[in-house]
Amino acid sequence: MSLSLISDLTDLCLQIAGLESDLKEITSLLEKCERQRVRDVLTQEHKKIEKELAQKRQQKLQQAKKDSGDKTDTTLKGYTVKINNYGAFLRIIGWDQSDKFVKIYITLKGVHTIPAENVEANFTERGFNVLVKDLDGKNHQMTVNNLLFPIIVAESSKKIKTDMVLIMCKKKSAKKWECLTQAEKQSKEKDKPNMNENADPSEGLMSMLKKIYTDGDDEMKRSINKAWVESQDKKGKADDLDF
Template sequence: MDISEMIAGLESDLKEITSVLEKCERQRVRDVLTQEQKKIEKELEQQRQQKLQQAKKDSGVKTDTTLKGYTVKINNYGWDQSDKFVKIYITLKGVHTIPAENVEANFTERGFNVLVKDLDGKNHQMTVNNLLYPIIVAGSSKKIKTDMVLIMCKKAETKKWDCLTQVEKQSKEKDKPNLDANTDPSEGLMSVLKKIYTDGDDEMKRTINKAWVESQEKKAKADDFDF
């Protein structure tokens, strides 16, 4: 059976189920028929799109899928979340002015790939393969806004995400000081101070040094009165 025959059959099915729905009085039966009607409509649309693509191919119309220019990695983004979605905000000036088909988004259970083609002579891409928790592919989508692409990842579970990816979580856990139950609390504090001192700028280091000197002076004075 070719595509035209499938479309004709689906159109007949849709016409018949619509006719039955108009005469149906029981709500439960109407609900079942309505669900079936939506399935047929969706399948019919898919077959029509497939027929259109086939017609373009047969007529020699080719879609240019090659990337023009060079591709750069997207680094400018932020993220937020609701109970149902993790939202990634990708800032790209002028993205709303290019054809919508130039913005592609594909999803997997633990990641997504965004490709924006031919924006200011460049392609922009963001790939994440290690989201913190699984997402529902079918419920995820993209939206194009002014100077921004919004990626909507539907959560598989309505739990709060502490970070976007597993790599970020591992990095945070690695940076946590080891506060073992058998460890002297002062050692844990020293570990934190050392890390702040190492990672801090000059101003931070001066502040810590000053605080350290003052604490040592107070300790020395206290020792002088300890008989």
């Protein structure tokens, strides 16, 4: 490998390490965050870093391919298909858990027919990357960077089954996971109504109206403004009668 390639690869490794640290810190902040506006800002930054991290990892793979004469050039041929949970080939069909492990089931037709070394799984404290090389002339890749809780990288692994890759993430603690990723949890919490029994019902209504007003279009805002003015008029007339 040439000195320039070594330098480029080292630089990419440092960038990846920095992005992983940023992602870890933002995830920690999201877990502690209580203000929705701050949570939204952090969530957007989380997604931005995830995207940049995936790009840097792909660049690292491409740089490694330039090392003349190694086996990567022969096994990582064709083009890479990056697919999310809803992809046509590589997709998560479900997950379950025990006290020690979270198991993610990823389907990919024919994955059991290629050499085992063509299926790679790399783990981080809050995620994993699956790369399947040279299946029907293509490479397939899936990256998850926002698992709900930290995992033990050294004790996590993969298993290849018929048309399926099983990802075994070793839990750092035995706590039960209510969902697979931090993004799923945030989505559920955002849609969850306020169930505080001691809260003033009128405050909950006002909060809901403010959200509808903020998210609504011009027509919705005009309707809410009109309803508010009419309610204030009625309240004023009632106060006059009481007096």
